[in-house]
Amino acid sequence: MSHYFAEVSYLLASxxxxxGLKGLSHPDSARRGMHLAQFGMxxxxxxxxxxxxxxxxEWIIVGLIIGSAIGGSIAHFVPMTALPQQTxxxxxxxxxxxxxxxxxEYHTHGGTASHFTLGALGADVxxxxxxxxxxxxxxxxxxxxxxxxxxTFQGQKVFNLALLAATVGCxxxxxxxxxxxxxxxxxxxxxxTVGVMLVLPIGTADMPVVMSLLNSYAGLAATATGFAxxxxxxxxxxxxxxxxxxxxxxxxCRAMNRSIRNVLFGAFGQAxxxxxxxxxxxxxxxxxxxxxxxxxxxxxxxxxPGYGMATAQAQHAVHELAGMLExxxxxxxxxxxxxxxxxxxxxxxxxxEANVPYSLLCELEAxxxxxxxxxxxxxxxxxxxxxxxxxxxxxxxxxGMPILEVDHAKSVIVLKRGQGKGFSGxxxxxxxxxxxxxLYGDAKDSLMRLAEAVRAA
Amino acid sequence: xxxxxxxxxxYVCALAAxxxxxxxxxxxSLLHSPLMSTTNAISGISLVGSIVxxxxxxSRLSTFLGFLAVTCATINVVGGFWITERMLRFFHKPPAAKxxx
Numbered sequence: 353m354s355h356y357f358a359e360v361s362y363l364l365a366s367x368x369x370x371x372g373l374k375g376l377s378h379p380d381s382a383r384r385g386m387h388l389a390q391f392g393m394x395x396x397x398x399x400x401x402x403x404x405x406x407x408x409x410e411w412i413i414v415g416l417i418i419g420s421a422i423g424g425s426i427a428h429f430v431p432m433t434a435l436p437q438q439t440x441x442x443x444x445x446x447x448x449x450x451x452x453x454x455x456x457e458y459h460t461h462g463g464t465a466s467h468f469t470l471g472a473l474g475a476d477v478x479x480x481x482x483x484x485x486x487x488x489x490x491x492x493x494x495x496x497x498x499x500x501x502x503x504t505f506q507g508q509k510v511f512n513l514a515l516l517a518a519t520v521g522c523x524x525x526x527x528x529x530x531x532x533x534x535x536x537x538x539x540x541x542x543x544x545t546v547g548v549m550l551v552l553p554i555g556t557a558d559m560p561v562v563m564s565l566l567n568s569y570a571g572l573a574a575t576a577t578g579f580a581x582x583x584x585x586x587x588x589x590x591x592x593x594x595x596x597x598x599x600x601x602x603x604x605c606r607a608m609n610r611s612i613r614n615v616l617f618g619a620f621g622q623a624x625x626x627x628x629x630x631x632x633x634x635x636x637x638x639x640x641x642x643x644x645x646x647x648x649x650x651x652x653x654x655x656x657p658g659y660g661m662a663t664a665q666a667q668h669a670v671h672e673l674a675g676m677l678e679x680x681x682x683x684x685x686x687x688x689x690x691x692x693x694x695x696x697x698x699x700x701x702x703x704x705e706a707n708v709p710y711s712l713l714c715e716l717e718a719x720x721x722x723x724x725x726x727x728x729x730x731x732x733x734x735x736x737x738x739x740x741x742x743x744x745x746x747x748x749x750x751x752g753m754p755i756l757e758v759d760h761a762k763s764v765i766v767l768k769r770g771q772g773k774g775f776s777g778x779x780x781x782x783x784x785x786x787x788x789x790x791l792y793g794d795a796k797d798s799l800m801r802l803a804e805a806v807r808a809a
Numbered sequence: 810x811x812x813x814x815x816x817x818x819x820y821v822c823a824l825a826a827x828x829x830x831x832x833x834x835x836x837x838s839l840l841h842s843p844l845m846s847t848t849n850a851i852s853g854i855s856l857v858g859s860i861v862x863x864x865x866x867x868s869r870l871s872t873f874l875g876f877l878a879v880t881c882a883t884i885n886v887v888g889g890f891w892i893t894e895r896m897l898r899f900f901h902k903p904p905a906a907k908x909x910x
Binding site for chain 1: 822842852856860867874894901902
């Protein structure tokens, strides 16, 4: 009887998950969708607690309480600028849980299961392990505990391929001799190492792709668990997550003009070394007052945020300045590049947090035709996503990447901390164009002073 | 797993993939961050497997592994849903919808 109850609860949960994701197709229905998904999860948990195999509840309850306390407090107190780290950490925990279930399953049933079940179990452990360490490395890079620059060494690709081959080899050995626990645990350790080596060579600027990919792997690990313990809700939820991560990776890749293969083999993050455009033209510095006057008397202003806005915590200052301009009758819009920030949609969340209505957050395709009729484009801590070289210079490391064409605006103001090259290390010819003015200083500080100056203008 | 169960599981997986593709490709880039944290929370469904492992008492080690898995998966589920909730609370309609007209 309880068996049927569990199955019904799983079916219900699966349906609710799909409805939940469907809700995300519009911001107005998103929260309701989310509540459906949460309810689905609750149903699945209750259904499982009635499972006939469960004889003792104490450890389950302790685990649920500790987990809720840790997860809840991290999610409650983390600032939105640190959203990518939190998400990466969450991936690590989820994947680790999936891997642990696999290990425990093997420990309990040994090699007695069918070959197919063993294969799923192995895939679960490998994917879970490599996602765990990969996500942890990503978290540390995003948090600044590890250097954000790509970590590379001679023969890295050969080494990584050998590591991968060794993992697959262990997998094969273990499938042939399922009782060989050594092979199983060796495989797990190798997979943990693969995860580290996979993410280390990737620079923080490429994190949106990595985050999406780890998201996908975490989902696939859950799917594999589902096959291993023949549980359909795991298969469904894992596949949904795997696909979502995969679709996001494809979108991110397209937005950076990189192929999926290029990403899968971790060959990126090194492109920046080439293309050293020498003989940069001088940049024109613009004063705060001149900027304020330009903004105050503009007809349309477009803000272009990048990761620099997040590090400067400047999202509220942007909104304040925008409010000041709107009060003067200026049309204000925001141009969001798909890979701006450190995870997909990062900039949207930050601006929404600062009370910017979502209808003003424009996607790349929507805003690009508007730049020629824009008086001032304000670039806040963004670099590669507005680099005209991607469009004009076929030899550039980012050639072909779709950009926000701010250089078509009548005037461009670039808020920048200093004269350095930014994360990617690429020259940006936008900065030396005649219609570009550089406003140096902390973005938040500059924006707040601009708001003051506009009020006075 | 016997072949029949396997085939039906593969069916489930294939249909879920198809459904996932249809549903997720309609999510606007505006909501990509909440999408990622939601799917992340949903995949914490391995909690279901962890619970059975922790409660079945096959051996002391498997109970311990299960307990650890329950804790981690719960962090994943609760953290993922909570942060999504926080994010989605930010996205609201423009208060000045009338001002535009």
